[in-house]
Amino acid sequence: MEEKNILEIRGLKSYFFTDNGVVPAVDGVDLDIPEGKIIGLVGESGCGKSMTVRSVMGLLKYPGRVVEGSIRFDGREIAGLKENELRDICGKDISMIFQEPMTSLNPVIKVGKQVRETLLIHDRSISREEADRRVIEIFKKVGISEPEKRFNSYPHQLSGGLRQRVMIAMAMICKPKLLIADEPTTALDVTIEAQILRLMKELRDETGMSVLLITHNLGVVAELCDYIYVMYAGKIVEQAETFELFDHTAHPYTQGLLDSIPRIGRNADRLHTIPGVVPNLLHLPKGCAFCNRCELAEKSCHDQGVELREISPGHKVRCIKPIEHKEVTGS
Amino acid sequence: MKYFLKRVIGTIPVLLGVVLLIFVMLRIIPGNPVVILLGEHYDQATIDRLTDLMGYDQPILLQFVNYVKGALVGDLGVSYKYSRPVTEMIMEALPYTIRLALMAVVFAWGLGLITGIIAAVKKNNFIDRMFMGVSLLGVSMPIFMTSLLLQYIFAFKLGWLPMTEEGTFASMILPAIALGWNSAGSVARMTRSSLIEVMQADYIDTARAKGLRKGAVIIGHALKNSLLPVVTMMALQLSSMLSGAVITESVFAIPGIGRLATTAINNRDMPVLQGTVLFTTVIVIAGNLLADFLYSVLDPRIRKGD
Ligand SMILES: Nc1ncnc2c1ncn2[C@@H]1O[C@H](COP(=O)(O)OP(=O)(O)O)[C@@H](O)[C@H]1O
Numbered sequence: 001m002e003e004k005n006i007l008e009i010r011g012l013k014s015y016f017f018t019d020n021g022v023v024p025a026v027d028g029v030d031l032d033i034p035e036g037k038i039i040g041l042v043g044e045s046g047c048g049k050s051m052t053v054r055s056v057m058g059l060l061k062y063p064g065r066v067v068e069g070s071i072r073f074d075g076r077e078i079a080g081l082k083e084n085e086l087r088d089i090c091g092k093d094i095s096m097i098f099q100e101p102m103t104s105l106n107p108v109i110k111v112g113k114q115v116r117e118t119l120l121i122h123d124r125s126i127s128r129e130e131a132d133r134r135v136i137e138i139f140k141k142v143g144i145s146e147p148e149k150r151f152n153s154y155p156h157q158l159s160g161g162l163r164q165r166v167m168i169a170m171a172m173i174c175k176p177k178l179l180i181a182d183e184p185t186t187a188l189d190v191t192i193e194a195q196i197l198r199l200m201k202e203l204r205d206e207t208g209m210s211v212l213l214i215t216h217n218l219g220v221v222a223e224l225c226d227y228i229y230v231m232y233a234g235k236i237v238e239q240a241e242t243f244e245l246f247d248h249t250a251h252p253y254t255q256g257l258l259d260s261i262p263r264i265g266r267n268a269d270r271l272h273t274i275p276g277v278v279p280n281l282l283h284l285p286k287g288c289a290f291c292n293r294c295e296l297a298e299k300s301c302h303d304q305g306v307e308l309r310e311i312s313p314g315h316k317v318r319c320i321k322p323i324e325h326k327e328v329t330g331s
Numbered sequence: 332m333k334y335f336l337k338r339v340i341g342t343i344p345v346l347l348g349v350v351l352l353i354f355v356m357l358r359i360i361p362g363n364p365v366v367i368l369l370g371e372h373y374d375q376a377t378i379d380r381l382t383d384l385m386g387y388d389q390p391i392l393l394q395f396v397n398y399v400k401g402a403l404v405g406d407l408g409v410s411y412k413y414s415r416p417v418t419e420m421i422m423e424a425l426p427y428t429i430r431l432a433l434m435a436v437v438f439a440w441g442l443g444l445i446t447g448i449i450a451a452v453k454k455n456n457f458i459d460r461m462f463m464g465v466s467l468l469g470v471s472m473p474i475f476m477t478s479l480l481l482q483y484i485f486a487f488k489l490g491w492l493p494m495t496e497e498g499t500f501a502s503m504i505l506p507a508i509a510l511g512w513n514s515a516g517s518v519a520r521m522t523r524s525s526l527i528e529v530m531q532a533d534y535i536d537t538a539r540a541k542g543l544r545k546g547a548v549i550i551g552h553a554l555k556n557s558l559l560p561v562v563t564m565m566a567l568q569l570s571s572m573l574s575g576a577v578i579t580e581s582v583f584a585i586p587g588i589g590r591l592a593t594t595a596i597n598n599r600d601m602p603v604l605q606g607t608v609l610f611t612t613v614i615v616i617a618g619n620l621l622a623d624f625l626y627s628v629l630d631p632r633i634r635k636g637d
C-alpha cells in the first residue's frame with residue numbers, strides 16, 4: 001500500500017549563531033509523517049527535538065534559523081515561506097501543543113477566548129455565537145467537565161492536566177491535518193499523562209489526523225506510535241517501526257534509552273542510565289557523536305563520521321557496529 | 332471590591348501619621364510663627380493675644396486633634412499671611428495643577444508607550460538605539476533644567492509658545508512637556524524592556540502557533556501582560572509628578588498647588604504649607620490605590636475573592 005506523507009522533512013539544518021560559535025541544533029534531519037499515523041521523536045533533553053518542530057512552525061528564536069533543507073507539508077514547500085503565509089497554515093492545518101501547560105496559556109485571557117481565537121483567525125465568516133458553541137463542543141470532546149463554566153476560567157484557576165486539555169482543544173478546533181505535540185505530558189504526573197495520551201490517540205482515530213509525538217521517554221511512545229525516530233545531538237540515529245525498534249534495537253543509544261525505562265518488577269536502584277552527558281554541540285567529537293558515552297565504541301567510532309543506513313526494510317541506523325540480534329528462527 | 336475597601340481603610344493610619352509628622356516638623360523648626368506673622372513692630376501683649384487666638388499655647392496633641400477634626404470637615408485652618416481659609420486657597424490653585432498634571436501625564440504616557448513599543452519591536456536596530464538614547468536623556472535630566480531649556484528655546488528664542496502661564500492651552504504646553512519629560516523617559520524604557528521580556532514567554536509561541544500574525548500577537552497577547560509593571564509604575568509616578576509640579580509651576584509662574592506650597596514656605600505660612608502637604612499626600616495615596624486597582628483589572632491572578 002502506497003502511503004502518502006503529510007509532512008516530509010529533508011536535510012533540515014537549523015543552527016544557532018551565538019557569540020561562542022555556531023550551534024548545529026538540528027543537523028541534517030530527514031523525517032516523514034504518513035497520513036493518519038502517530039510518529040514518535042525520541043531523545044534526551046537538548047538533542048534538538050523541539051528545534052526540529054519549531055523549524056517547521058517558524059518558531060525558532062533568535063539567534064537560531066533554518067539554514068538548509070526542505071519541509072514539505074501536504075505536497076507544498078513551506079521552508080522559507082513568508083511569515084504571514086506560514087501563519088495561515090499554523091493553527092489550521094498544522095497545530096502544536098507545548099511542554100509547559102503552566103506557561104503556554106496567556107495568563108490574562110480567559111481560556112475559552114484563547115481557544116475561540118484560533119477559530120476566529122482562520123474562519124473570518126464564523127459568528128461569535130457559533131464560535132462559542134464550537135469551543136464548548138471541543139471542550140466536551142477533550143474531556144473538560146463543566147465546559148460552559150471552564151470557558152470563563154483563567155489559566156491559573158485550572159490544574160495542569162486541564163490546561164493541557166485546553167491546549168489540545170485549541171490545537172484541535174480547526175481540525176488540523178497534523179498535530180505536533182512537544183512533550184505534552186512531561187510536566188504532568190503519571191495518571192494524567194496516561195489520560196492525555198489516550199485522548200490524543202482517540203482524537204487521531206476519530207479524525208484521521210497525523211500526530212508527531214515528541215518525548216524523552218521511550219516508554220511513553222511504545223504503545224502509541226506507529227513509527228519512531230531516535231534523535232541524538234541534532235541527528236537522527238535510528239528509525240524503525242515501533243515493534244522493530246523494540247525487538248531489534250540496533251543503536252547503543254536507543255538501547256540505553258530502552259534500559260532507562262522504569263518497569264514493574266525491575267529493581268529501582270538498578271535502573272540503568274546512560275553514562276555521561278549530551279555533548280556540547282559546539283565541540284562535537286570527530287567521529288560518532290555518541291562514541292564518548294558508548295560502551296561498545298571502538299577506535300574507528302572515534303575516528304570517522306557515520307551515515308544513516310538501512311539495515312532492514314524501514315529500519316535505519318547511524319552506527320558502524322550496530323547491535324546484532326540472534327534470530328530464533330535465524331538463518 | 333471588599334479588597335479595595337480594606338485597602339482604602341488601610342490608608343487612614345498612613346494619613347494620620349503623615350499629618351502628625353508634618354505637624355511636629357513644622358513646630359520643631361526654629362522661629363515663632365506669631366513673631367514672623369507680626370513682622371517688625373510688635374509688643375509682648377500682641378504676641379500673647381495672637382498666640383492665644385491661634386491656639387499655640389495649647390498642648391501639641393490637642394492642637395493635632397483639633398486640626399484633624401477640622402480637616403475631616405474640610406477646614407484646614409486660615410492662612411497667616413492672607414487671612415483666608417486654606418481650603419479655599421487650595422481649591423483655587425487646584426485646577427491649574429490638575430490641568431498641568433493631566434497634560435503632562437497624557438504627554439508622558441502617550442509618548443512613552445508609543446516609543447517603548449516601537450523600540451521593543453525594532454529591538455537593537457537604529458530606531459531602538461535612538462529612542463533609548465533620547466529616553467536616557469529624559470530620565471536623567473533634572474526637571475528645572477528641562478523647564479529652563481524648553482522655555483529658552485521655544486519661548487525665548489523661537490517665540491512659538493508663551494513664556495509663562497496665561498490661562499491659554501498653548502501656554503500650558505511647555506510646562507506639561509517639562510513635567511512629563513522624566514516620566515516619558517522611564518515609561519518608554521520600562522515598556523520596552525517589559526515587552527521584550529514578554530515576547531520571550533511560552534504563550535507568545537502558542538499565539539504564533541495558532542496562526543496569529545506578529546502585530547496581532549503584540550497587541551492581543553503581549554501588550555496587556557507587558558503593561559502590568561508599567562501601569563503600576565505610572566500610577567506610582569504621580570508622586571514624582573507632584574514634586575516636579577512644584578518646580579515647573581515656579582519656572583512658568585503657574586498659580587497651582589506647587590507654587591502655593593513654595594510661597595507658603597517663604598512666608599512661613601504654616602497652615603497653608605500643612606494643608607498643601609496633606610492634600611498632596613492624599614493624592615499620592617490615591618495614586619497607589621489606582622495602581623492597585625488597575626493592576627487587578629489587568630491581571631486576573633491577583634483579583635481577590637472570585
Ligand atoms: N537560544 C539558543 N542559543 C543557542 N543554542 C540553543 C538555543 N536554544 C537551543 N539551543 C541548542 O539547541 C539544542 C536543542 O534544543 P532543543 O531542540 O530544545 O532540545 P530538546 O530535544 O530537549 O527539545 C540545545 O541543546 C542547545 O544547544
Ligand SMILES: [Mg+2]
Pocket residue numbers: 046049050051182183
Ligand atoms: Mg524540547
